[in-house]
Amino acid sequence: MAEHFQLLQTDTATAARRGRLTTRHGAVETPIFMPVGTQGTVKAVTPVHLRELGAQIILGNTYHLSLRPGSELVRELGGLHRFMGWDGPILTDSGGFQVFSLAKLRDITDAGVAFQSHLDGARHFLGPREVMKIQADLGSDIAMVLDECPPWPCERDECARAVARSERWAKVCKAVAEESGFLAGGHHVFAIVQGSTFDDLRREAAQALAAMDFPGYAVGGVSVGEPEDEMLKQVGATAPFLPADKPRYTMGLGTPPQLLKMIALGVDMFDCVLPTRVARNGQVFTPDGPMNLRNEKFRTDPRPIVEGMDNYTCRNFSRAYLRHLSVAGEMLGGTLLTIHNLHFFLDLMAQARAHIEAGDYATWHRAWIARYEAGE
RNA sequence: GGUAGGAUACUCAAGUGGCCAACGAGGGCAGACUGUAAAUCUGCUGGCUUACGCCUUCCCUGGUUCGAAUCCAGGUCCUACCA
Numbered sequence: 001m002a003e004h005f006q007l008l009q010t011d012t013a014t015a016a017r018r019g020r021l022t023t024r025h026g027a028v029e030t031p032i033f034m035p036v037g038t039q040g041t042v043k044a045v046t047p048v049h050l051r052e053l054g055a056q057i058i059l060g061n062t063y064h065l066s067l068r069p070g071s072e073l074v075r076e077l078g079g080l081h082r083f084m085g086w087d088g089p090i091l092t093d094s095g096g097f098q099v100f101s102l103a104k105l106r107d108i109t110d111a112g113v114a115f116q117s118h119l120d121g122a123r124h125f126l127g128p129r130e131v132m133k134i135q136a137d138l139g140s141d142i143a144m145v146l147d148e149c150p151p152w153p154c155e156r157d158e159c160a161r162a163v164a165r166s167e168r169w170a171k172v173c174k175a176v177a178e179e180s181g182f183l184a185g186g187h188h189v190f191a192i193v194q195g196s197t198f199d200d201l202r203r204e205a206a207q208a209l210a211a212m213d214f215p216g217y218a219v220g221g222v223s224v225g226e227p228e229d230e231m232l233k234q235v236g237a238t239a240p241f242l243p244a245d246k247p248r249y250t251m252g253l254g255t256p257p258q259l260l261k262m263i264a265l266g267v268d269m270f271d272c273v274l275p276t277r278v279a280r281n282g283q284v285f286t287p288d289g290p291m292n293l294r295n296e297k298f299r300t301d302p303r304p305i306v307e308g309m310d311n312y313t314c315r316n317f318s319r320a321y322l323r324h325l326s327v328a329g330e331m332l333g334g335t336l337l338t339i340h341n342l343h344f345f346l347d348l349m350a351q352a353r354a355h356i357e358a359g360d361y362a363t364w365h366r367a368w369i370a371r372y373e374a375g376e
Numbered sequence: 377g378g379u380a381g382g383a384u385a386c387u388c389a390a391g392u393g394g395c396c397a398a399c400g401a402g403g404g405c406a407g408a409c410u411g412u413a414a415a416u417c418u419g420c421u422g423g424c425u426u427a428c429g430c431c432u433u434c435c436c437u438g439g440u441u442c443g444a445a446u447c448c449a450g451g452u453c454c455u456a457c458c459a
Contacts, residue, residue, distance in 0.1 A: 036411080036412065037412095038411095038412050039412085043412080043414095043415080044415075059411075061411085061412080064412085064413090091411095093411050094411090096411080097411045098411085098412090098413095100411095101411095101412095101413090102413080117413095118413045119413080144411080149411080192411090218411080220411070222410090222411090223410045223411070224410095224411095225410095231410090249411090250411090251411035252410055252411035253410055253411085254410055255410070258410080271410095271411060272410050272411080273409085273410065273411085273412045273414090274409075274410045275410095276412080277409060277410085277412065277414065277415095277416085278408095278409060278410095279415095280414080280415045280416080281408085281409065281414085281415080281416070281417090283408095283409080292406085292407080294405095294406090295405085295406080296404090296405070296406090326415090329415070330415090331415065333415080334415050335415095
């Protein structure tokens, strides 16, 4: 078993796992949800909030931070942890997905991706070496390899090319991380499995990357517009071929029921902008489904978002007040709703961990999803 | 008292003979958001309707016209200036 990842328990009725991932900035209990902090901040909340919420690890982004303020500046100021005042683990995305989502601006070759900045149109280049250098500058605890994320839907030929290119890039990223001492210094590098809807391509990619012995593995190419069934099918077609003794991470997902379903498929780590983004737009999560706090029906509602939920927002504020803040466009609304939503996701993971330990994850997660989907 | 200007939907505000149930903005209501170019975006917002459509509207009354928010007459109210 890998030194940095302990499998504490494996569920018998599902493929769910209870694990512990060790990083340079502390241990992460899995399954875990990672709040997204693209530009060196989890939008609307402070590191103090994140600590109180029990956030164990957050994301940063190579693409955004390299364009602004620049990874060398971050390095000069002590690395991303010091720069943003967060001393817990940070996983950095490589920019592969951003390049995909900025499709009109890119030019992909085997060497890397030439693209124009969305900020000022300036031309930039990101290849596997550049991506690893930037993530080293940032001081990332978990760096992601550069990958090519094909769109959905995608032709098989195009997908196969992206898979092959992603494998070549992964190999270079790994080599750079070894040569530079990045891995030896306790930083991790995770590979990313592509393959879109083609199960055999995903299996082959997973096996090829597994042979390269990365510290962790991600399922990429999901949450790119495909329906939920397709997304779960792809995760299910990938996870079994990833090394059992390494952490598994599905990138960019998902909703609360999706998270529980993917845990059952054997996934350990998740990240998603959903809870933070929708919070700023007035939506909050509850055990009985999501609700839009801006709706008129909450205008005089004196209750907290979720009765008895132990976070700053639910302990102190009524739905009526939170609705007022959100409708009025007050910044505090985004902050308080973000606190609640992140707590909701992090607490859900804590419950999942407890139920995997208790051995009743299968029945518990089905009941949880049934209630959530039934609504109020 | 005189002169000039003005009264349009919840608010502000376009429209000066038919393409007007009436531009636009705000407000209101609802929806979307999944490795964050998002404190963003979309739809609806006179009534009945899924909609075609029908009905009632642009201060009031009357008139001109095939046709009026738009033209004419009178009235009511508001604003500015002069007495």
